[in-house]
Amino acid sequence: MELAFTEEELAFREEVRSLLKEALTPEIIAGNKNSTTSLGDNNAAMAWQAILHKRGWAGVAWPKEFGGTGWTSNQRYIFNSECERAGAPKLIPLGLRMLAPVIFRYGTKEQQNHYLPKMLSAEHYWCQGYSEPGSGSDLASLKTRAIKDGDEYIVNGTKIWTTHAQYADHIFCLVRTNPDVKKQAGISFLLIKMDSPGIIVEPIITLAGDHEVNQVFFDNVRVPVNNLVGPENEGWNVAKYLLEFERGGSAVATRLQVDMAELNIMLRDLPEEHELKKRTAITNIEVAALSQMETDMQAKVASGKNPGAGSSLMKMMASSLGQQIATLLMEARANYSIPHNNRLLLEGKETIGKEQGQTITANYLNARASSIFGGAREVQKNIIAKSVLGL
Ligand SMILES: Cc1cc2nc3c(=O)[nH]c(=O)nc-3n(C[C@H](O)[C@H](O)[C@H](O)COP(=O)(O)OP(=O)(O)OC[C@H]3O[C@@H](n4cnc5c(N)ncnc54)[C@H](O)[C@@H]3O)c2cc1C
Helix, strand or coil: CCCCCCHHHHHHHHHHHHHHHHHCCHHHHHHHHHCCCCCCCHHHHHHHHHHHHHHCCCCCCCCHHHCCCCCCHHHHHHHHHHHHHHCCCCCCHHHHHHHHHHHHHHCCHHHHHHHHHHHHCCCCCEEEECCECCECCCHHHCCCEEEEECCEEEEEEEEECCCCCCCCCEEEEEEECCCCCCHHHHEEEEEEECCCCCEEEEEEECCCCCEEEEEEEEEEEEEEHHHEECCCCEHHHHHHHHHHHHCCCCCHHHHHHHHHHHHHHHCCCCCCCCHHHHHHHHHHHHHHHHHHHHHHHHHHHHCCCCCCCHHHHHHHHHHHHHHHHHHHHHHHHHHHCCCCHHHHHHCCCCCCCCHHHCCHHHHHHHHHHHHCCCCCHHHHHHHHHHHCCCC
């Protein structure tokens, strides 16, 4: 299927390009480029969100009735691709892209009125409390317990790998409200304030030296029953609905093409028969194939069809290629790929070696995570085996 843009869509692309030219500052671009974590630098993302919010564009994928852009899927794709190309930060998805669709569908009027505007303006910063030690891929086995006590729940347990919990003032959590039924049937979806007494956030430092993820502990945390989203014990449906939005939607191929352009420049003086150059050529072709798949998928979505298992295939390909490119970049910069050079950069200190070497090792190390979060590679393979191969 071909993705051909209409006159209106091309005019919209010009509008996006001119906003990027006018409003995207060198500081925001640098903040984004220098960060090597999965979600990127949150200061740069917040500064970019403030600009978009002023323009009415922070709710990229939101319907108009909730203060969003009401854009079509093609407009969203154009917007995301242009932002990637220009070096704009990704908006932090935890509230805007993950929780928001849940509140649109399952939230009460009060919840919609209270939370949605504060998500757009970034007054609230959300984190996701799904995974627990021992409950990642097998998420439904989660044990964090919520027991009703009058008009409150009392929550006890722990969540792990909680991205940006150190910045968040709110967490959306899956909790067990009934331990005596089939595991999927006893889960509820709760919104919890991070300054509630009994919550402790412990940092987990990644191999690259970054603080992006955390473990969050709940010790007799009291949460108003009004903070329940959807019916009690039906949180599994809410959780699955949210995951559909976690696992799709962005213009990944464009970002990989930007990285490939950088790699191609680095290697331009090497002879064609050099082993690194040959592997880079193969990767160039694979990225071009992913880009074609992404536009095919976009055309499918724009015509009202479901991406189906295609989104699992794309997720797997994108994470593998991202890791492959990170490896090539590290080999290409060899002696400049100094571990933790990025820390020096973030702390405003002098770095060692050329500019491209500053973040390469950290990017390489952090890229390992992309085949785990948002559904591990093997789990995606299981989905493909079931729905495409009928196994
Ligand atoms: C950087 C990062 C950020 C994250 N942020 C968040 C967050 O903000 N909030 C949150 O809730 N979670 C977050 N996660 C957690 C993430 O969702 C889990 O790591 C993921 O679901 C895998 O779970 P696990 O780590 O428990 O691994 P496990 O599920 O224990 O998997 C271990 C290995 O076994 C394989 N495996 C598991 N089940 C099967 C199966 N049925 N068949 C074949 N192989 C299988 C997996 O593919 C993997 O290789 C984050 C993770 C990372 C790495």
